[in-house]
Amino acid sequence: MTEPQQPPQVDTNKIIEERRAKLQALRENGQAFPNDARRTDLAADLHAAYAGKENAELEPAAIKVAVAGRMMLKRVMGKASFATLQDMSGRIQVYVQTDAVGAEVHEAFKHWDLGDILAVEGTLFRTKTNELTVKAQSIRLLAKSLRPLPEKFHGLTDQEQKYRQRYVDLIMNTESRAVFVKRSQIVQGIREFFVARGYLEVETPMMHPIPGGAAARPFVTHHNALDMQLYLRIAPELYLKRLVVGGFEKVFEINRNFRNEGISTRHNPEFTMLEFYEAYRDYHYLMDLTETLIREVARKVLGTTTVTYQGTTLDLERKFDRLTMAQAIHQYHPEHALDDLAKVDYLRAALARHEVEVFPTDGLGMLQLKLFEQTTEEKLIQPTFIIAHPTDVSPLARANDRDPSITDRFELFMTGREIANGFSELNDPEDQAERFAAQAKAKEAGDEEAMYYDADYVRALEYGMPPTAGEGIGIDRLVMLLTDSPSIRDVILFPQMRQED
RNA sequence: GGGUGGUUAGCUCAGCCGGUAGAGCAGCGGACUUUUAAUCCGUUGGUCGCGAGUUCGAAUCUCGCACCACCUACCA
Numbered sequence: 001m002t003e004p005q006q007p008p009q010v011d012t013n014k015i016i017e018e019r020r021a022k023l024q025a026l027r028e029n030g031q032a033f034p035n036d037a038r039r040t041d042l043a044a045d046l047h048a049a050y051a052g053k054e055n056a057e058l059e060p061a062a063i064k065v066a067v068a069g070r071m072m073l074k075r076v077m078g079k080a081s082f083a084t085l086q087d088m089s090g091r092i093q094v095y096v097q098t099d100a101v102g103a104e105v106h107e108a109f110k111h112w113d114l115g116d117i118l119a120v121e122g123t124l125f126r127t128k129t130n131e132l133t134v135k136a137q138s139i140r141l142l143a144k145s146l147r148p149l150p151e152k153f154h155g156l157t158d159q160e161q162k163y164r165q166r167y168v169d170l171i172m173n174t175e176s177r178a179v180f181v182k183r184s185q186i187v188q189g190i191r192e193f194f195v196a197r198g199y200l201e202v203e204t205p206m207m208h209p210i211p212g213g214a215a216a217r218p219f220v221t222h223h224n225a226l227d228m229q230l231y232l233r234i235a236p237e238l239y240l241k242r243l244v245v246g247g248f249e250k251v252f253e254i255n256r257n258f259r260n261e262g263i264s265t266r267h268n269p270e271f272t273m274l275e276f277y278e279a280y281r282d283y284h285y286l287m288d289l290t291e292t293l294i295r296e297v298a299r300k301v302l303g304t305t306t307v308t309y310q311g312t313t314l315d316l317e318r319k320f321d322r323l324t325m326a327q328a329i330h331q332y333h334p335e336h337a338l339d340d341l342a343k344v345d346y347l348r349a350a351l352a353r354h355e356v357e358v359f360p361t362d363g364l365g366m367l368q369l370k371l372f373e374q375t376t377e378e379k380l381i382q383p384t385f386i387i388a389h390p391t392d393v394s395p396l397a398r399a400n401d402r403d404p405s406i407t408d409r410f411e412l413f414m415t416g417r418e419i420a421n422g423f424s425e426l427n428d429p430e431d432q433a434e435r436f437a438a439q440a441k442a443k444e445a446g447d448e449e450a451m452y453y454d455a456d457y458v459r460a461l462e463y464g465m466p467p468t469a470g471e472g473i474g475i476d477r478l479v480m481l482l483t484d485s486p487s488i489r490d491v492i493l494f495p496q497m498r499q500e501d
Numbered sequence: 502g503g504g505u506g507g508u509u510a511g512c513u514c515a516g517c518c519g520g521u522a523g524a525g526c527a528g529c530g531g532a533c534u535u536u537u538a539a540u541c542c543g544u545u546g547g548u549c550g551c552g553a554g555u556u557c558g559a560a561u562c563u564c565g566c567a568c569c570a571c572c573u574a575c576c577a
Contacts, residue, residue, distance in 0.1 A: 014546055015511055015528055073537070080534035097534065114527070127535045151512040151526045153538045158512090160569045172512095216576070235577095261576060262502080271577065418577060449576090474577040487570090488577095498568065 015148045019113060023144045037119035037142055039068040044089030046124070047132055055126035067092055067134055068119040068142065070171065073152060076110050082133075083109075085118060086171070093133040094120050101136055108141075114152065115145030115171075163495050176490075182301055183479045183491055187254060189297040190274055190475075199250040199276060204239035206232060206256065212457065213237030213396070215449040216259040219269075232258035237396065237470065240277050241425060242460045244468050252276035254475065265487040266417070269496050272475040277425070279466040283408045286422040286469045287385050290412060291320050294383070294478075302482060309415050309481050312381055320383040320412070325365075325372040328386055332379045336371075347371055365390025365406050380413035389423075395435040395451060397423035419478060422471030429461035 026032035046065060050058060069087035079098040084091050098106040100122075112118070122136040150156040155172040162169040162176070169176045191201065209228065211218040213235030221230050236253050243251050256270050263269065278285075295316050298305050305316040323331065326341040340346040347367035351358050354374050358367065369390055380386070388406040391399055397407035409423035426432050436453040443450035479491040489495035 013511060018528065073539090075536045075539050076533085077536065077539075078533040080536085082536045082539080084537075093537070095535075099534075125535095127537085129535075129537075131535090131537070133535085148511045148527055151538095153526070154513040156512075158508095158569085160508095161512095163569090214577085257577080259576075262574080264573095264576090265571080267576065273577075421577075472577075477577065 016146055019144065019146045019148075022111065022113070023146065026141070026144060033143055034140065037066075037068060037140060039066055039087075039119065041065040041067050042089040043067065043069070043085070043087050043092035046092060047090065050124060050132055053126075055130075058132075059123075059125040062123045064121070064123055065134055066119070066121045067094070069117070070145075071112065071114055071116050071118050072149075074112075074114060079106070081106065081109060083118070085120065093127075093131055094118075094122070094139070095125075095127075095133050095135045096139055097135070101139055105139060109139060112141055113145055113148070115147070115149045116141055117143035117145070160497075163489050164497055166493055179479075179483045179485060179491060180493060182483050185301045186297055186479055186482060187272075187475065189300045190293065191254065193293055193296060194250075194252045194276060197250070199252045199278070200248050202240070202243060202248065202251050202253055203255065204233075204236045204243075204253060206258075208233045210452045210454050210456075212451055212454050213239075214257075214259075215393075215451065217261055217448050219258050219260045234259055235273070235472070236275050237472070238454055238457045240275055241465060241468065241470065242457065244277050244279055244425075245460045245463055245465045249279035249466065249468075250277070263496060265489070266477065268476065268488050268492050271488070271492075274473040274475055275470065277468055277470040279468045281469040282424045282467070283387075283410055283422055283469055286471050287320070287322065287410055287412075290385075290420055290422070290471065290473070291383075293473075297478075298482060307482060307484075309484055310486060312415060314382060314414060314481075316383060318382070320385055322385045322387060322410075324388045325368045325376075325386055328380070328384070329368070329372055329376050332376045341368065341371075363390065363392065363405055366392055369393065377413065377418075378416040381415055383412065383414045385410045385412050394423065395439050396426055396432075398426045398428075399431070414481060417477060418474075419481070420471060420473040422469065425465070425468040425470050427461060427465040427467060429458055432461055433458045 023032060046067070050063075067085060067087065069085035069092075071083050072086045072091065073082075073084035075082045081096045083094045083096065085094055096106055096109050101109075119140045119142050120134055120136050121138045122134045125133055125135055127133050150168065150172050156162055156168055162173070170180075195201065207221070207223075207230040208218075209230060211231035211234050213233075214237070216234040218231040218234050221232065222228070223230055235257055236255065240251055240253060252274065253276075254272065254274050257273050258270050260269065261267065295305050298307060298316050307314045307316060326338060329336050329341055330338050336350065342364070344364055344367060347364070348358060351367060351370055351374070354371070356370050356374050358370065362370070365388075372386070387410045388400065389397070389409045389411070391397070391405055391407050394407040394409050397409045400406045400408055407423055409421075411418050412420035426435070436451065436458065439451040440453040443452065476488050476491050479485070480488060483491060485491050
């Protein structure tokens with residue numbers, strides 16, 4: 001891991017050799033990478049602006065435009081050629097004629113390669129097949145591409161290469177570009193949603209002396225000058241609640257968390273979380289807010305609240321179900337009667353049949369949770385809030401007033417996956433201190449995911465935190481859902497991969 | 502971590518029962534002044550993922566390793 005970087009590989013590929021020779025010739029003729037070309041027009045803007053114009057009207061008007069982009073297609077026909085340029089907005093065709101640009105330039109153009117970055121100035125016309133085209137008065141090569149692009153028709157299909165060389169994926173695949181544009185719009189929509197409701201966006205530390213706020217294994221790092229061990233954050237929760245203590249009564253943060261755990265189609269070591277906290281609210285309010293948020297973002301970004309994910313249609317308009325774990329188990333497995341699901345012995349027997357590991361210390365809530373996860377979680381396709389989680393597994397959530405063995409907490413499930421997790425916050429400093437102590441004890445006993453005792457967080461609570469509700473939403477998973485992406489790697493620009501070679 | 506499948510030219514892919522590798526695109530040379538995956542003629546290009554083994558002979562069969570994908574387990 002700490003080995004020195006390998007020297008860059010010398011690529012002996014013949015195509016690259018030829019392109020290097022072309023670049024060398026360009027260098028000998030002057031500036032090979034000119035930086036004085038100015039673009040005034042984007043492809044999509046031109047298509048939109050002249051959508052209704054016939055060539056009879058367009059060509060005589062001699063509308064001057066300056067476009068630039070990557071050459072994706074090239075068709076040479078003796079004394080005239082067509083090229084297709086791609087810019088950030090889309091594609092536009094360019095017509096290069098010996099009569100218009102001169103024999104020398106056209107001859108040079110014939111030796112430019114797919115992938116080269118070009119600038120074209122000229123006038124608009126429509127070809128006989130009615131395609132809007134720039135007739136070049138001048139055409140320049142701005143940046144030579146040394147590496148050949150994937151095949152123009154099939155594009156890049158190799159999953160590994162799409163992830164490792166995202167830049168090539170983005171050049172070749174419109175659908176990939178669209179996913180990341182949507183991701184950006186979703187994050188923007190969420191940001192606007194909270195700002196419009198008077199929330200303050202904040203940034204809290206990514207490097208924590210004590211990792212907290214979730215049950216997960218952290219990454220460890222070291223600060224040299226301070227000579228101290230630091231952890232990449234597994235959640236921002238404890239810092240955001242310190243801010244609520246400080247008087248920022250409505251805060252949110254959209255940022256990265258890091259968890260040193262397995263990698264899968266649903267897990268990347270770094271992932272983006274939205275967390276938000278609002279004082280003088282409870283978890284019921286959060287559920288309402290979450291429904292509104294997801295509906296509004298879907299409407300804004302997709303234009304609809306009917307979402308198809310991997311062949312399953314989700315209705316985000318309908319009020320989301322709200323069920324306790326026992327109710328959910330009963331609803332999807334009617335053979336488990338509600339009365340029985342409240343009996344410890346019944347649950348132990350049921351779990352034994354499923355061969356689920358249980359501990360003598362597991363109480364009613366824990367047993368229900370285990371049966372729920374085993375039998376029911378994957379069946380929650382339509383948006384469903386599951387409420388009342390056991391206090392044992394919710395060390396930061398407020399205990400229920402009637403039954404302190406459960407908490408005022410919910411998790412939102414869609415397509416059988418957890419999308420959000422929220423609760424009325426525990427603001428009793430003495431209760432919090434006891435729960436930390438229990439977690440610390442579990443950690444000593446070998447539970448690597450158990451929390452540390454965070455004395456400063458308890459000290460903050462001792463100044464008094466207003467009753468508060470807080471929630472976290474996994475942005476990557478939400479984006480997967482809204483873009484119909486099967487893998488989390490499809491919605492993360494540069495997913496974590498094993499080292500090449 | 503466990504299971505299944507994959508890895509052949511820059512890219513997309515063929516390659517049968519083992520006989521030492523092929524197409525299309527891209528590239529190079531030529532023809533072509535409205536093409537659009539342009540077309541037509543010619544042509545260069547390979548450590549068949551890596552390493553062993555079986556065999557007269559391995560891209561092909563066997564074993565090991567690496568990486569990727571999918572399923573599964575933990576999690577968000």
